[in-house]
Amino acid sequence: MARDEQALVELVDLATPWLLGITQAMLQDRDEAEEVVMETFRTVWQNVTPVGAGPTGLMPYLLRVARHRAIDRLRSRRRRARMLAAAAGEWTGASAAPVEPDEAGRPGWQVHTRVHAALDALPPDQRAAVDLAYFGGLTQSEIAARLGIPLGTVKTRLRLAFARLRTSLAGLKDWVV
Amino acid sequence: MKPHEWFVEHRVDYAAGILEADDAAAFEAHLAGCEACRQEIARIEADLAWLPMGAPPVPPRPGLRRRIVEHVLDGRRRVPAWAAPAALAASLLLALGVGWMAQGQRASLRRELAVERARVAALEDTLSVMRQAGRVLYADLEMGGARGALVIFADEKTHRWSVVVHGLPPAPGGERYQFWFITEDGMVRGAQVPASEDRPMMFTTGMPERGGSVMGAALTVEPAGADDGPPRGKQLAHLML
Numbered sequence: 001m002a003r004d005e006q007a008l009v010e011l012v013d014l015a016t017p018w019l020l021g022i023t024q025a026m027l028q029d030r031d032e033a034e035e036v037v038m039e040t041f042r043t044v045w046q047n048v049t050p051v052g053a054g055p056t057g058l059m060p061y062l063l064r065v066a067r068h069r070a071i072d073r074l075r076s077r078r079r080r081a082r083m084l085a086a087a088a089g090e091w092t093g094a095s096a097a098p099v100e101p102d103e104a105g106r107p108g109w110q111v112h113t114r115v116h117a118a119l120d121a122l123p124p125d126q127r128a129a130v131d132l133a134y135f136g137g138l139t140q141s142e143i144a145a146r147l148g149i150p151l152g153t154v155k156t157r158l159r160l161a162f163a164r165l166r167t168s169l170a171g172l173k174d175w176v177v
Numbered sequence: 178m179k180p181h182e183w184f185v186e187h188r189v190d191y192a193a194g195i196l197e198a199d200d201a202a203a204f205e206a207h208l209a210g211c212e213a214c215r216q217e218i219a220r221i222e223a224d225l226a227w228l229p230m231g232a233p234p235v236p237p238r239p240g241l242r243r244r245i246v247e248h249v250l251d252g253r254r255r256v257p258a259w260a261a262p263a264a265l266a267a268s269l270l271l272a273l274g275v276g277w278m279a280q281g282q283r284a285s286l287r288r289e290l291a292v293e294r295a296r297v298a299a300l301e302d303t304l305s306v307m308r309q310a311g312r313v314l315y316a317d318l319e320m321g322g323a324r325g326a327l328v329i330f331a332d333e334k335t336h337r338w339s340v341v342v343h344g345l346p347p348a349p350g351g352e353r354y355q356f357w358f359i360t361e362d363g364m365v366r367g368a369q370v371p372a373s374e375d376r377p378m379m380f381t382t383g384m385p386e387r388g389g390s391v392m393g394a395a396l397t398v399e400p401a402g403a404d405d406g407p408p409r410g411k412q413l414a415h416l417m418l
Contacts, residue, residue: 005250008250012242017234017237018230020235020237021230022230024235025233034237034244037245038248042248063229075198111227111230113382117382120365120385121385121387124406128404134193135231139198140195141197158189158193162190162193169225170223
């Protein structure tokens with residue numbers, strides 16, 4: 001196996017559980033989440049330049065690409081008017097338990113716990129809005145309908161929540177160097 | 178035509194990807210001509226870069242790694258005809274990843290080293306808490322006929338705990354294990370605990386930001402979706418400092 005291919009394998013080992021985590025949380029479909037992850041690696045492999053990953057590093061870039069692709073899929077579902085039916089009552093939340101065990105030795109686990117702590121520190125109503133919007137992929141109007149609250153309230157909760165999260169998460173470093 | 182103030186107000190919404198499709202499209206059109214918004218969006222994206230890792234990791238199914246690698250390499254073989262294939266392939270290989278920003282073997286070695294450093298750093302961090310722990314708390318667990326234990330290594334200098342849970346079976350369908358801090362103001366939710374009888378679950382945690390002084394910890398099995406409020410499920414362990 002070529003050295004760069006070996007490096008790709010290692011990157012896949014390192015990043016795939018986290019990419020599956022966010023895409024499966026959003027899409028609630030394991031097969032579709034795997035497709036998104038495959039597309040993400042191919043996109044990054046083909047397009048990343050030495051500066052392409054941005055100042056925050058490779059892992060955030062992979063996460064961003066994966067999440068945006070999951071959003072694209074959700075929008076496609078909406079166009080087919082299936083999104084709400086698929087999400088209603090089935091989404092288990094950002095903090096749903098992983099399918100298999102994990103441990104602190106897994107690279108990235110500390111980041112996960114830091115992010116979780118930041119999410120847990122949010123007031124419950126803001127946390128619920130972030131879970132549905134960011135990890136559930138619902139639009140603000142869908143959240144308003146689902147929670148039975150005015151759209152303006154959803155916007156306010158999200159704005160306050162993301163302002164707090166920006167402060168809480170700004171210091172995290174890239175563990176993939 | 179939306180005023181600039183609207184875009185300023187919705188920068189975070191756009192960066193987080195939570196705008197409605199029409200508004201997102203309007204924002205993208207606006208960004209093409211607004212340097213200030215582009216710069217601020219970049220800052221927000223950097224600040225929120227790790228937020229997706231709030232979702233728990235999902236172990237890949239067998240064979241997925243091979244499928245991903247084949248998918249990527251298959252795509253590499255289909256590089257556009259307009260590029261000089263050998264040069265482009267070489268540049269793509271060299272470009273992949275922050276750890277591979279240098280050239281050839283050196284870059285790859287740096288990346289391998291970085292991966293190992295990350296693993297070692299995570300383990301060292303956990304071990305440092307265990308090593309410095311002023312108190313070690315232990316409780317037996319019993320769940321579905323399986324017996325295990327909850328062990329907490331409390332480092333009182335750094336106010337961090339290393340928590341080990343072993344022997345628990347995977348949570349029953351529709352339920353999950355939840356770690357709690359017992360504080361002056363009541364129970365404060367901690368990490369969720371994926372479990373396996375095959376190997377222990379370990380995590381390192383700081384103290385919660387709210388709830389006042391921490392007086393102890395508990396482990397419960399909660400209904401899935403109960404993401405806020407006090408414990409509702411069965412208590413498996415209860416430890417007081």
